[in-house]
Amino acid sequence: MIRDFLGKIGNTTGFLLSGTARLGALFADVVRYFAGVLVRPRTLPRETFAYQLTTMGLESVGIISLVGASVGAVLALQAAYSLKDFGALNYTGSLVCVAMARELGPLIAAIVICGRIGARIAAELGSMQVQEEVDALTTMAIHPVRFLVLPRVMALMIMLPCLTIIADWMGMVGGYLVGRFALGINPEVYIANSIRALVLKDIYTGLMKSEIFSILIALVSCHQGLSVSGGSDAVGKATTQAVVISIVLIIVVDCLATAVIYYAL
């Protein structure tokens, strides 16, 4: 019984370490090819990069706006519930703005993109693996990391912070609408308090986190997709794992990053 339990712990630890090592190796490859792109821009597959920018960014604006606004509205309602006891209802705007910029904007955008884009990347690369498209690249002397992974990582690194800004902004709008129409806060006071509370650091630390999340989502999803072997069931499994692993990593890394930012910056 104890032996089984210890065995399971050992297996899980081994699995985590080997997974981390593989992700690290993939990241090292991406960095190497990125350096190559800086020296010779022609080595970036531009069509794929442009396509990924569009699908990851433009097509996600609607859902990010909706979720951001909803979270901002809920946050305003929940904050008001406690703040009114202290006669601080007018500070609802401050709380919503700071919480959206520092925490909820980056987190919500990352989780939505993880479900929408991470799953898509894993399924797409997994299917390419099953249909021998990845082998076809290899036989053409084209490295799959440069051709498939690099444009996706770069596109997500550009697009997730942009989407985070949209989520931040829409969350603030959602909070404002609730503050004004449901809580009856004076709009000028709401806006003035929000602007006073929000400092540049709140925004750039949020964007820094979002940049880290983008790398995590893209790497995990690409890794899961390229690790597919077998048939369509393996693609489904890889897709689920990409989303689950990415979300867990996002939350763990968010916790660590928030602690570092709180104490060090």
Next chain:
Amino acid sequence: MDSIIEVRDLVKKFDGRAVLNGVNVGIPRGKITVIMGGSGCGKSTFLRHLIGLHQPTSGDILFEGKNIAKMDRNGMDGVRRSFGMMFQGSALFNSMTVGENVAVPLREHTPLDESTIKIIVKIKLELVGLTGFEHFYPHQISGGMKKRVALARAIALDPKIVFYDEPGAGLDPITASMIDQLILDLSRKLNMTSVVVTHEMKSAFRIADQVIMLHKGKVLEVGSAQQIQNSSNAYVRQFIEGEPEGVIPFKQTSEAYLQGLLDS
């Protein structure tokens, strides 16, 4: 005969089981070599070794004298520019048009400008009989057309050798024979070496200059199409004639099947 590829004592084991068990054979330059054998005999694994997608457990694969079995990634990438490969399922990139698919190796490996690449793509598509199909997506064309596009992509860089994995699989007999004709035409016109993996007899004997018969991970027989057709080997005869009974019995127990695998 001048061999472009020389395979020596090639062994590949998966989980201790030998799928290729000491393969020794040469691929003659400028000829069409057909690799035949039953399902699971190791022919696709053999092909994947020739193009460097698998590393052998032991043995050597010499391409123009260079041992590709022991090459690193960069060395292998250099050699692969002399290779073209047509996969069984075509392996076209679904997010790209037919023209973009054919253009991929040209964009990646040549300094040519877009207008020149477009002209080359047109020429390659013409060679496989698909004039004017540049703007179609893979899901908009038939299986036979996909194979032709895959062939156009494989010959985009004018390779020295083109590999075909089951070129006629999943195609009707007329389309399959058209693909065979294309293989013959391209090999003769462009003076390319071709290596074709198939288990379709008609196709094999139509195009082959040399036939390699694999069985249980070993080379059972090598010869011209005529020699293989006249072979006295019991397994080759059963394979050619497609008889359900013979050296390989119609009914097999799972134990016998596993034993057969272990024997290999």
